[in-house]
Amino acid sequence: MKPSERLYQKAETIWHASFEHPFVQEIGQGTLDERKFRYFMVQDYLYLLDYAKLFAFGVTKADDEATMRQFANLLDGTMNTEMDLHRQYAAKFGITTDELAEAEQAPTTTAYTRYMLHASHNGGLGELMASLVPCAWGYHEIGKRLVEKYPDAVNHPLYGEWVKMYAGEEFAELADWAVNLMDRVMTGKPEADMKRYEEIFLTTSQYELMFWEAAYHQEDWPRFS
Numbered sequence: 001m002k003p004s005e006r007l008y009q010k011a012e013t014i015w016h017a018s019f020e021h022p023f024v025q026e027i028g029q030g031t032l033d034e035r036k037f038r039y040f041m042v043q044d045y046l047y048l049l050d051y052a053k054l055f056a057f058g059v060t061k062a063d064d065e066a067t068m069r070q071f072a073n074l075l076d077g078t079m080n081t082e083m084d085l086h087r088q089y090a091a092k093f094g095i096t097t098d099e100l101a102e103a104e105q106a107p108t109t110t111a112y113t114r115y116m117l118h119a120s121h122n123g124g125l126g127e128l129m130a131s132l133v134p135c136a137w138g139y140h141e142i143g144k145r146l147v148e149k150y151p152d153a154v155n156h157p158l159y160g161e162w163v164k165m166y167a168g169e170e171f172a173e174l175a176d177w178a179v180n181l182m183d184r185v186m187t188g189k190p191e192a193d194m195k196r197y198e199e200i201f202l203t204t205s206q207y208e209l210m211f212w213e214a215a216y217h218q219e220d221w222p223r224f225s
């Protein structure tokens with residue numbers, strides 16, 4: 001069994017719960033409250049900024065030139081294209097660039113990004129891939145399953161573009177690349193290493209689910225004022 005198959009089996013219940021989460025289902029049905037998606041867009045912007053740092057770690061942890069170059073391209077693509085697309089998409093919801101620049105990470109965003117950055121900073125390429133694969137692979141799975149279950153979801157005026165992006169070919173390629181690299185790095189590693197990767201993979205999978213939950217309830221820090 002490939003490492004990705006083993007990890008997928010372990011995380012399957014959590015991934016299923018993510019797909020069944022009301023935030024995801026209501027995107028598919030086109031009924032999601034716009035304020036919840038707006039919250040999600042702002043938090044996701046902050047999330048992606050930290051995620052880009054994982055690609056930077058990838059450059060330093062890669063052990064061959066081709067992999068270094070791929071991480072460097074992903075870092076460039078995220079910083080110089082994706083973030084711009086995200087700002088444009090956010091503008092559709094009335095979110096300004098200033099609002100994005102001033103926004104503060106919610107508790108789950110902080111917990112999730114700090115966890116990934118910590119695991120990757122202190123580990124090798126295996127820990128890094130265990131951190132970042134559930135996000136890339138998981139979003140593609142969600143996009144694909146949404147299109148299967150709700151074929152009209154791609155035509156929604158607000159959420160259609162989002163569904164198309166994650167169900168689409170370009171994102172599928174990113175997910176495939178990440179899964180293949182993860183398999184290459186983890187194959188033949190001792191069981192003790194695999195156990196560590198499994199824990200990271202399961203933890204980031206749970207944070208993905210918690211990210212939907214946080215957006216659905218517009219989670220915030222306790223405020224006393």
Ligand SMILES: Cc1ncc(C[n+]2csc(CCO)c2C)c(N)n1
Binds near residue numbers: 047082136139208
């Ligand atoms: C919470 C959260 N998890 C995963 C993604 C999916 N995603 C979209 S772009 C990108 C990086 C590659 O450019 C990733 C991982 C997301 N947006 N937000």
